[in-house]
Amino acid sequence: MRILVVEDEPKVASFIRRALEEESYAVDVCGDGPGGLDWAQTVNYDLIILDLMLPGLPGVEVLKRVRAAGIKTPVLILTARSEVDQRVKGLDAGADDYLTKPFAIEELLARARALLRRAGGAPTGVLQVDDLILNPVTREVTRAGQRLEMTTKEYALLEYLMRNAGRVLTRSMITEHVWDLDFDTFTNVIDVYISYLRNKIDKGREKSLIQTVRGSGYMMRADS
Amino acid sequence: MRILVVEDEPKVASFIRRALEEESYAVDVCGDGPGGLDWAQTVNYDLIILDLMLPGLPGVEVLKRVRAAGIKTPVLILTARSEVDQRVKGLDAGADDYLTKPFAIEELLARARALLRRAGGAPTGVLQVDDLILNPVTREVTRAGQRLEMTTKEYALLEYLMRNAGRVLTRSMITEHVWDLDFDTFTNVIDVYISYLRNKIDKGREKSLIQTVRGSGYMMRADS
DNA sequence: TTTTTACTATGCGAATTTTAGTGGTTGAAG
DNA sequence: CTTCAACCACTAAAATTCGCATAGTAAAAA
Numbered sequence A, B: 001m002r003i004l005v006v007e008d009e010p011k012v013a014s015f016i017r018r019a020l021e022e023e024s025y026a027v028d029v030c031g032d033g034p035g036g037l038d039w040a041q042t043v044n045y046d047l048i049i050l051d052l053m054l055p056g057l058p059g060v061e062v063l064k065r066v067r068a069a070g071i072k073t074p075v076l077i078l079t080a081r082s083e084v085d086q087r088v089k090g091l092d093a094g095a096d097d098y099l100t101k102p103f104a105i106e107e108l109l110a111r112a113r114a115l116l117r118r119a120g121g122a123p124t125g126v127l128q129v130d131d132l133i134l135n136p137v138t139r140e141v142t143r144a145g146q147r148l149e150m151t152t153k154e155y156a157l158l159e160y161l162m163r164n165a166g167r168v169l170t171r172s173m174i175t176e177h178v179w180d181l182d183f184d185t186f187t188n189v190i191d192v193y194i195s196y197l198r199n200k201i202d203k204g205r206e207k208s209l210i211q212t213v214r215g216s217g218y219m220m221r222a223d224s
Numbered sequence C: 001t002t003t004t005t006a007c008t009a010t011g012c013g014a015a016t017t018t019t020a021g022t023g024g025t026t027g028a029a030g
Numbered sequence D: 001c002t003t004c005a006a007c008c009a010c011t012a013a014a015a016t017t018c019g020c021a022t023a024g025t026a027a028a029a030a
Helices: A010-022 A033-042 A059-068 A084-092 A105-118 A152-163 A171-179 A189-201 B010-022 B033-042 B059-068 B084-092 B105-120 B152-163 B171-178 B189-201
Strands: A002-006 A026-030 A047-051 A075-080 A097-101 A127-129 A132-135 A140-143 A146-148 A168-170 A210-213 A217-220 B002-006 B026-030 B047-051 B075-080 B097-101 B127-129 B132-135 B140-143 B146-148 B168-170 B210-213 B217-220
Touching: A002 A010, A002 A033, A010 A026, A010 A105, A026 A033, A033 A047, A033 A059, A033 B105, A047 A059, A047 A105, A059 A075, A059 A084, A075 A084, A075 A105, A084 A097, A097 A105, A127 A152, A132 A152, A152 A171, A152 A189, A152 A217, A168 A171, A171 A189, A171 A217, A171 B010, A171 B105, A189 A210, B002 B010, B002 B033, B002 B171, B010 B026, B010 B105, B026 B033, B033 B047, B033 B059, B047 B059, B047 B105, B059 B075, B059 B084, B075 B084, B075 B105, B084 B097, B097 B105, B127 B152, B132 B152, B152 B171, B152 B189, B152 B217, B168 B171, B171 B189, B171 B217, B189 B210
Parallel strands: A002 A026, A002 A047, A047 A075, A075 A097, B002 B026, B002 B047, B047 B075, B075 B097
Antiparallel strands: A127 A132, A132 A140, A140 A146, A168 A217, A210 A217, B127 B132, B132 B140, B140 B146, B168 B217, B210 B217
């Protein structure tokens, strides 16, 4: 579940981000209208949370263009209590729900869940790619119901891959998120660990979930 | 797309280089101010990433001189969080964006993408020529909805062609922006790669998107 | 101590990139 | 209308790079 947050106030933005990440959604944040429009068009999100007061391009305009581009992703708009007028315009422009600021974060999470559920998303805290399931709370990993034991590093790498399923993760990104290596580039630990994971996850299965993107890195893939 | 990185800490520099190369950019790294200025004036870069703390010549000074020389290449500056003051000076001196150290590498990549896009005048992050679409975030290429697999060099060349659709690109321009420098002029790699691209993109289609401009170079057709 | 985990080092094989060569086009000069 | 030379397209083979398996070392945990 990947969510885009378009919100210009940094404090609000990072607050929302943290809350969503705790619910184990993958979150992208963007601080201005044009940028938000751009991300919405380049990445396939499951939900867009859009503040209507934005620098560069008004939120309503962003929304209109997103819809004009044929993107059907559910959109939750945020408005100040006074901007009733804006809110109406937003719903007209194709928003699916709204929330007036200030709001309780639980309220936002609840509505996000509702929209995601309506769109057919699985409202669970576990990460799932095909028949591979990872439970971040219990740290349990199963494939096709079969329990798989992971070491700490293997688990960290797998979780990162699964949270970003469908995206190419370069070795630099993996280094940064999983290793905190002090910028050491000339090692093949990542390759070795990918190999470990493949042995546990993909070996002897019909579908391989971990894909190599030559020259860049790796990707976890649900389809094909 | 060729990017110049002016950064004196070798570890940071090589990490940035690696990350950019994984996104299939051509990268040059320089460790000091005067050298950076030199490179910036000799080579036609698509983006310059400039640390403001540099030996030899302060980054701000490098930037001023680059601008004084009439170079309009977008510049992304890097500063320590404490050097707020520097940052302001940098923006005054003509920087297009900034990033405070330490930063997440994805943040840098996102900003680099944004600057490259802005410079090219592209309205969105996705590049489109007729029914050929290239997504720089996912590195996906499709024609008429059909997925096309590209190798690193093929992708880099295609991206350059598409960013400059409608313009004739000479072989030396292509060399400068897609291949490494100190390039042997008497080679036909470019022709070979154009041929590879045509096989994947144009073969068996009604419209050919890659056109030869005899005596000059190649061009990606802009409209019909 | 034994076992497990994290990482390093190396070499093979396959994919990618480059070189080189052949033959085909184009367009201006004769 | 030819001829010729520059220019370009394409193929195949050579060179290079990159990923992966494997084995080995060191350190931590049991």
